[in-house]
Amino acid sequence: MIEADLHQAYGIDVESGVLRERSWRWLQVRILGLLSTESRIAQHFSPPPETPRTPRR
Known part of the structure; x- marks a missing residue:
């Protein structure tokens, strides 16, 4: 999830070597x-x- 989010939000491709x-x-x-x-x-x-609670009778 983090890898996909980093790419979507920041354009960071973790396979590019940028993390090094x-x-x-x-x-x-x-x-x-x-x-x-x-x-x-x-x-x-x-x-x-x-979830909305239903009143008890």
Whole structure:
């Protein structure tokens, strides 16, 4: 999910070797940024939607 999201959100192709040229902090900032966008990883970690409760009789 992260690889696909990095490509979709930032245009980062992890197979290009760019990660060897960047620091762990650089990667961490981008991954954490994915959590605040509409991404697969954000959807995975978001809480499930609340279902409306029906009143008891």
